[in-house]
Amino acid sequence: MSFSVASFAEWPRLENKTMRVRIFVSLKKGVLDPQGKAIERSLHAFGYAEVQDVRVGKFLELEVDATSRESAEARVREMCDKLLANPVIEDYRFEISPES
Amino acid sequence: MRWGVITFPGSCDDHDVIDCLKTDLGQKVKVLWHKDELAGNFDCIVLPGGFSYGDYLRCGAMARFSPIMRGVMKFAQSGGLVLGVCNGFQILCESGLLPGALVRNTGLRFICQPVHLRVEETDAPFTSNLKKGQLLRMPVKHGEGCYYADAKTLESLRKNRQILLRYVDAKGKPTATANPNGSVENIAGICNQARNVFGLMPHPEDACSALLGSEDGAKLFMSIAAACAVRVSPHV
Numbered sequence: 001m002s003f004s005v006a007s008f009a010e011w012p013r014l015e016n017k018t019m020r021v022r023i024f025v026s027l028k029k030g031v032l033d034p035q036g037k038a039i040e041r042s043l044h045a046f047g048y049a050e051v052q053d054v055r056v057g058k059f060l061e062l063e064v065d066a067t068s069r070e071s072a073e074a075r076v077r078e079m080c081d082k083l084l085a086n087p088v089i090e091d092y093r094f095e096i097s098p099e100s
Numbered sequence: 101m102r103w104g105v106i107t108f109p110g111s112c113d114d115h116d117v118i119d120c121l122k123t124d125l126g127q128k129v130k131v132l133w134h135k136d137e138l139a140g141n142f143d144c145i146v147l148p149g150g151f152s153y154g155d156y157l158r159c160g161a162m163a164r165f166s167p168i169m170r171g172v173m174k175f176a177q178s179g180g181l182v183l184g185v186c187n188g189f190q191i192l193c194e195s196g197l198l199p200g201a202l203v204r205n206t207g208l209r210f211i212c213q214p215v216h217l218r219v220e221e222t223d224a225p226f227t228s229n230l231k232k233g234q235l236l237r238m239p240v241k242h243g244e245g246c247y248y249a250d251a252k253t254l255e256s257l258r259k260n261r262q263i264l265l266r267y268v269d270a271k272g273k274p275t276a277t278a279n280p281n282g283s284v285e286n287i288a289g290i291c292n293q294a295r296n297v298f299g300l301m302p303h304p305e306d307a308c309s310a311l312l313g314s315e316d317g318a319k320l321f322m323s324i325a326a327a328c329a330v331r332v333s334p335h336v
Contacts, residue, residue: 030250031203032203032206032248032282033204034204034207034208034282035204035208083157083161083165084157088193088200088201088248088249088250
């Protein structure tokens with residue numbers, strides 16, 4: 001009896017979708033942000049006197065394959081908690097949208 | 101006394117530690133590669149300074165997941181002595197073995213200069229040979245050495261006397277100008293509650309010979325050696 005790899009593809013399975021994830025990591029309130037302070041001073045020097053409380057964060061963009069939005073969310077939250085943000089000094093939030 | 105010094109990709113002070121321990125202090129040292137499992141008998145594991153994984157994402161964030169860290173965590177949890185210098189301190193904070201975090205210096209510049217440190221506690225193996233209030237001089241060299249901890253963590257650090265070293269001026273006062281990086285409360289080094297894990301930003305390995313301008317770093321290493329002579333290290 002022959003056995004082909006192609007036959008696996010015909011098996012019913014949950015379809016993976018590619019989703020685009022945008023993650024925003026920011027410094028927690030109370031954590032000093034010397035970069036933000038320096039940028040604020042620069043903006044003031046340019047005459048933007050209305051500017052205050054500049055905070056510099058990180059923006060990560062990635063694609064994930066997942067069977068549902070919920071499962072993608074759970075995985076991304078795990079990635080953030082484990083590696084992408086340090087809960088001692090940082091907060092994070094993310095957006096998930098269909099890949100375009 | 102059996103020392104293990106870990107090399108991570110991007111470590112650059114590993115050989116400073118190895119050389120000072122071997123040449124200046126006549127110690128037995130095993131060089132450990134981050135991809136290996138921690139195996140053998142050790143009294144103290146050193147996580148050296150440098151820029152592990154290029155300091156990408158956050159200093160120490162990726163090194164904490166190196167394979168050898170599983171063994172280091174187990175070794176620390178069983179009471180083994182772990183010393184983190186500079187990037188090693190950052191890795192220990194990232195891994196949760198030490199509380200708090202190290203963030204960008206408030207002056208935004210990479211600093212490379214000698215500093216004065218005051219010994220705050222001596223009932224940890226790392227400072228056991230020193231005297232409370234004793235001053236040490238050794239260099240710092242880092243861009244992200246500003247120690248941060250929230251109010252609750254600071255309170256518990258104080259209560260449990262985990263702050264082992266503070267930046268001070270030549271007279272021993274923890275002034276703002278003596279603080280090279282903006283660390284909260286002039287903190288230069290802390291230990292965990294169990295007092296067997298110690299992290300500091302200054303470099304004792306670069307202050308172990310008169311040729312380098314100070315031999316005070318040797319006092320820290322020899323404290324560890326003295327403590328290990330009378331304690332049993334866990335086997336991993």
